[in-house]
Amino acid sequence: MGSIQEQAPVKKLMQLNFFDMACAGSHMPYGQWKEPGDMAQFKDRLEYYQWLAQLAEKGKIISIFFADVYGGHDVYGGNMDVMLKGGSNVGVIDPVTIVAAMAAVTKSVSFGITGSTSYIAPYILARTWSSLDHVTRGRIGWNVVTSYSESAAKAMGKDRVPPSHERYEAAEEYLDLTYQLWEKSWEDGAAVWGSKEQPDTVYDPKKVHKIEFNGKYHKCSAYHQTHPSPQRTPVIFQAGASKFGIEFAGRHAEGIYTDMQDRPSLLAHTKAVREAAARNGRNPADIKFFAAVTPFIGRTLEEAQEKYHRAKKNMNGEVSLAKFSAYSGVDMSQYPLDEPFVFDGNTTSSNIITGVVNSMKAMFDKFDGPVTPRMFGEKMSLSGFAPVGTPEMVADAFEEQFNETDIDGFNIVYVSNPGSYEDVVELLVPELQRRGLMWQDYAVPGGTFRENIHSKPGERFLALDHPGAKYRKTQNSAANSHEVTASSA
Amino acid sequence: MGSIQEQAPVKKLMQLNFFDMACAGSHMPYGQWKEPGDMAQFKDRLEYYQWLAQLAEKGKIISIFFADVYGGHDVYGGNMDVMLKGGSNVGVIDPVTIVAAMAAVTKSVSFGITGSTSYIAPYILARTWSSLDHVTRGRIGWNVVTSYSESAAKAMGKDRVPPSHERYEAAEEYLDLTYQLWEKSWEDGAAVWGSKEQPDTVYDPKKVHKIEFNGKYHKCSAYHQTHPSPQRTPVIFQAGASKFGIEFAGRHAEGIYTDMQDRPSLLAHTKAVREAAARNGRNPADIKFFAAVTPFIGRTLEEAQEKYHRAKKNMNGEVSLAKFSAYSGVDMSQYPLDEPFVFDGNTTSSNIITGVVNSMKAMFDKFDGPVTPRMFGEKMSLSGFAPVGTPEMVADAFEEQFNETDIDGFNIVYVSNPGSYEDVVELLVPELQRRGLMWQDYAVPGGTFRENIHSKPGERFLALDHPGAKYRKTQNSAANSHEVTASSA
Numbered sequence: 001m002g003s004i005q006e007q008a009p010v011k012k013l014m015q016l017n018f019f020d021m022a023c024a025g026s027h028m029p030y031g032q033w034k035e036p037g038d039m040a041q042f043k044d045r046l047e048y049y050q051w052l053a054q055l056a057e058k059g060k061i062i063s064i065f066f067a068d069v070y071g072g073h074d075v076y077g078g079n080m081d082v083m084l085k086g087g088s089n090v091g092v093i094d095p096v097t098i099v100a101a102m103a104a105v106t107k108s109v110s111f112g113i114t115g116s117t118s119y120i121a122p123y124i125l126a127r128t129w130s131s132l133d134h135v136t137r138g139r140i141g142w143n144v145v146t147s148y149s150e151s152a153a154k155a156m157g158k159d160r161v162p163p164s165h166e167r168y169e170a171a172e173e174y175l176d177l178t179y180q181l182w183e184k185s186w187e188d189g190a191a192v193w194g195s196k197e198q199p200d201t202v203y204d205p206k207k208v209h210k211i212e213f214n215g216k217y218h219k220c221s222a223y224h225q226t227h228p229s230p231q232r233t234p235v236i237f238q239a240g241a242s243k244f245g246i247e248f249a250g251r252h253a254e255g256i257y258t259d260m261q262d263r264p265s266l267l268a269h270t271k272a273v274r275e276a277a278a279r280n281g282r283n284p285a286d287i288k289f290f291a292a293v294t295p296f297i298g299r300t301l302e303e304a305q306e307k308y309h310r311a312k313k314n315m316n317g318e319v320s321l322a323k324f325s326a327y328s329g330v331d332m333s334q335y336p337l338d339e340p341f342v343f344d345g346n347t348t349s350s351n352i353i354t355g356v357v358n359s360m361k362a363m364f365d366k367f368d369g370p371v372t373p374r375m376f377g378e379k380m381s382l383s384g385f386a387p388v389g390t391p392e393m394v395a396d397a398f399e400e401q402f403n404e405t406d407i408d409g410f411n412i413v414y415v416s417n418p419g420s421y422e423d424v425v426e427l428l429v430p431e432l433q434r435r436g437l438m439w440q441d442y443a444v445p446g447g448t449f450r451e452n453i454h455s456k457p458g459e460r461f462l463a464l465d466h467p468g469a470k471y472r473k474t475q476n477s478a479a480n481s482h483e484v485t486a487s488s489a
Numbered sequence: 490m491g492s493i494q495e496q497a498p499v500k501k502l503m504q505l506n507f508f509d510m511a512c513a514g515s516h517m518p519y520g521q522w523k524e525p526g527d528m529a530q531f532k533d534r535l536e537y538y539q540w541l542a543q544l545a546e547k548g549k550i551i552s553i554f555f556a557d558v559y560g561g562h563d564v565y566g567g568n569m570d571v572m573l574k575g576g577s578n579v580g581v582i583d584p585v586t587i588v589a590a591m592a593a594v595t596k597s598v599s600f601g602i603t604g605s606t607s608y609i610a611p612y613i614l615a616r617t618w619s620s621l622d623h624v625t626r627g628r629i630g631w632n633v634v635t636s637y638s639e640s641a642a643k644a645m646g647k648d649r650v651p652p653s654h655e656r657y658e659a660a661e662e663y664l665d666l667t668y669q670l671w672e673k674s675w676e677d678g679a680a681v682w683g684s685k686e687q688p689d690t691v692y693d694p695k696k697v698h699k700i701e702f703n704g705k706y707h708k709c710s711a712y713h714q715t716h717p718s719p720q721r722t723p724v725i726f727q728a729g730a731s732k733f734g735i736e737f738a739g740r741h742a743e744g745i746y747t748d749m750q751d752r753p754s755l756l757a758h759t760k761a762v763r764e765a766a767a768r769n770g771r772n773p774a775d776i777k778f779f780a781a782v783t784p785f786i787g788r789t790l791e792e793a794q795e796k797y798h799r800a801k802k803n804m805n806g807e808v809s810l811a812k813f814s815a816y817s818g819v820d821m822s823q824y825p826l827d828e829p830f831v832f833d834g835n836t837t838s839s840n841i842i843t844g845v846v847n848s849m850k851a852m853f854d855k856f857d858g859p860v861t862p863r864m865f866g867e868k869m870s871l872s873g874f875a876p877v878g879t880p881e882m883v884a885d886a887f888e889e890q891f892n893e894t895d896i897d898g899f900n901i902v903y904v905s906n907p908g909s910y911e912d913v914v915e916l917l918v919p920e921l922q923r924r925g926l927m928w929q930d931y932a933v934p935g936g937t938f939r940e941n942i943h944s945k946p947g948e949r950f951l952a953l954d955h956p957g958a959k960y961r962k963t964q965n966s967a968a969n970s971h972e973v974t975a976s977s978a
Contacts (some may be wrong), residue, residue: 033682034688041682044716045624050593070714071711071714072711072714074712080697080712081694084692084694084697085689085690085692085693085694090691090692090712091680092714094715097588098620100586100588104593104594105593120609120610121646124608124609124645127583131582131586131587132586134534135533135534135586135587151711155612156612157612157710193522201574202522202574202575202576203574218646220643221644221646222643222644223563223579225581226580226581227513227580229533
């Protein structure tokens with residue numbers, strides 16, 4: 001048995017994740033629903049989700065992530081007309097209701113499900129996610145969101161959305177409480193189901209404990225209702241990039257979905273989060289980053305370019321503007337859609353925040369000549385990391401982006417559906433595998449999300465340096481210790 | 490086309506419903522988990538739920554009802570020890586997470602899912618149930634509960650559970666709000682998906698409306714997030730029998746699950762609820778009652794009796810007492826379990842409510858000689874409608890109970906699992922069908938819950954006299970009008 005230093009360094013493999021939103025329509029402004037055979041209208045059917053899960057598993061995609069929001073994007077014009085008309089982020093299906101059907105037809109692909117810390121009682125969310133982890137046999141992640149929008153607040157009968165720092169402070173408590181429900185309430189071995197010593201016992205009451213939590217934002221006095229699921233705590237994901245989001249991610253996240261696409265931003269963001277992790281006593285490498293990418297893949301360059309141009313033609317610039325308005329808080333409908341628009345922080349809105357001003361400026365710098373709001377909207381959604389080409393060309397782009405940033409994989413944004421997903425599985429994945437960039441099969445086929453994301457069989461539970469792990473009584477489990485795993489290799 | 494009077498009266502068919510609770514264990518105190526081959530430990534697996542759904546569909550069972558609670562039964566001894574040890578009502582799986590997998594392997598069986606009006610935001614519940622209705626293609630009911638227990642309140646961080654009348658007052662508002670989200674927010678025809686007139690429109694914004702609700706208990710200003718599901722409003726079920734529960738049922742319920750088992754109680758309860766319906770301008774016959782029954786069916790009488798005696802032997806009387814304590818609020822652990830116990834309203838508890846005193850007295854009247862609390866507990870769960878015999882004998886009992894009360898069907902309580910369920914499907918259903926008491930097939934195979942519960946193709950939506958129907962703009966839909974259906978037959 002050699003020490004860890006003597007072993008050859010393990011090459012980091014690239015992970016691919018599918019990005020979707022459970023809604024009858026699209027969550028992106030590509031407007032592809034008009035193409036013949038597009039699946040947009042069938043996204044309220046189980047058949048779609050079961051097909052997607054099976055395709056992902058065929059392509060050894062680690063997981064499928066479902067974005068989610070409450071309310072809707074109603075800043076643009078003060079209503080949801082543009083989003084409704086464009087079929088974007090509307091017609092929403094609660095993702096917790098569809099996962100079981102996807103799990104029933106697969107064995108290894110995992111699922112990242114968004115859940116809000118602002119509007120669901122922690123006791124209920126803990127039960128729902130434990131249930132999802134049971135029925136998927138450990139293939140569940142929780143994308144923690146604090147729900148930033150006024151429309152969500154109003155849907156819940158609140159007058160306003162609390163400021164970001166307050167939402168994150170409440171979320172800190174929320175996670176602390178859910179960790180206790182997941183990790184502390186039920187000890188390992190609580191399930192007896194009759195033994196020589198305890199012939200009449202199903203669950204040993206001595207090993208099941210009531211959680212008493214009395215915080216500023218959350219209170220709970222209860223036993224966790226669900227017995228321990230395969231992972232206990234679902235894999236914790238996070239997507240926020242505000243300064244509070246970064247600190248929160250450093251403390252809690254095991255995975256990050258980021259929509260940043262240019263290398264300087266990605267390098268800065270991964271560095272900031274990994275530093276926050278280190279400050280919190282965690283191994284920075286334990287946080288896995290999935291960066292957004294919108295690939296256009298063809299068997300020939302011409303085919304790929306044709307797909308890109310069709311996407312551009314179908315692109316609904318006004319939906320893009322309406323989403324921008326929701327995220328920035330600036331109602332862009334105040335500017336005539338097809339008239340030249342001179343960007344100026346003062347003329348747009350005095351409320352506009354600096355970050356938004358900067359990203360708008362960067363966007364406008366890409367134009368030559370006059371820009372209309374519609375052009376701006378169209379540009380916005382196709383200006384990120386969107387490689388166009390043959391499988392080899394797109395694999396080159398993925399490889400370069402992967403090597404020159406500190407990410408762990410990609411969050412695949414679809415444009416056409418089923419085309420974009422199929423192209424990744426049929427064309428890109430084989431090329432990435434041929435290059436040794438991607439696994440040939442799941443690290444732990446039939447295993448849990450956490451085992452696969454760390455490529456470590458047995459790594460079912462939160463790492464010992466994670467803040468949730470301190471509540472687990474059986475912390476010395478060999479299967480879950482980095483040290484033991486490394487030295488026994 | 491004859492008038493409705495000229496038609497032969499339609500014989501009311503008996504409906505069967507399966508009663509379960511999504512928990513790794515049992516929701517009844519029968520203690521059958523010790524029997525070889527019992528499924529109790531596998532009730533955290535999808536395989537169990539998919540098997541159950543397929544078996545139910547094979548037996549033309551109209552629906553599977555999942556009971557649910559938050560918190561747990563912790564009045565007895567001030568903790569959950571007895572419930573945990575007995576594996577009853579613990580190890581709970583959130584039922585909303587399992588339905589899709591059951592729907593994916595069936596076409597006609599429906600699902601009644603419990604949801605609380607006290608701890609889930611109406612906007613969220615409306616979205617979740619709409620989603621369930623979409624993914625099941627209209628096979629969803631909502632069993633409305635107000636959550637009576639202190640343990641649920643404390644799990645949610647509340648100091649106390651509000652009194653019954655206050656919970657029901659809040660539930661009235663809650664239903665009014667969810668009806669508006671389901672029936673009024675999206676008009677029929679809102680989904681365009683491109684037409685000659687509106688080539689760029691997915692959802693017509695003119696047909697989607699924001700709901701503004703400003704009540705004493707609930708507020709909401711939002712568009713319903715989910716486009717109309719096959720039934721819009723799920724089939725509304727209710728199970729409470731308090732005076733507030735009866736009024737509430739009269740106004741809202743389309744189905745009732747009742748645990749009453751003796752004929753006088755059933756006759757009084759159905760009468761009270763149907764009268765409440767009439768007072769609210771509704772057709773009393775539109776409310777379908779499913780009464781609890783615990784059948785023991787054998788190919789021979791001896792086999793059935795053997796099943797009954799095994800159930801009696803396995804029965805965990807203390808679990809039964811702990812459940813009784815939770816429902817009544819009286820901690821029965823204060824009386825030695827195996828010492829004679831003289832029942833006296835004063836000696837038990839001054840807080841004991843009259844209804845509980847009466848039901849305890851009725852129970853005690855069935856004993857000759859001294860009674861211990863354990864004996865009381867054991868008696869309690871086997872004293873209801875529990876016919877024991879051959880398929881013919883049990884069918885006789887079902888037929889008599891059906892004919893001599895005003896119920897519409899039975900809620901089958903399992904004892905052994907899978908045995909109890911299989912016996913109903915394999916042995917009892919064919920006998921009921923042979924007698925013409927039960928349908929040969931679903932009235933509307935592949936149809937919605939509401940169509941099947943009313944045996945009327947096209948009856949997908951709330952009846953016009955239901956309080957939720959007033960919010961639907963397209964009320965004059967021929968398919969959903971009683972009058973038109975009757976006169977066109």
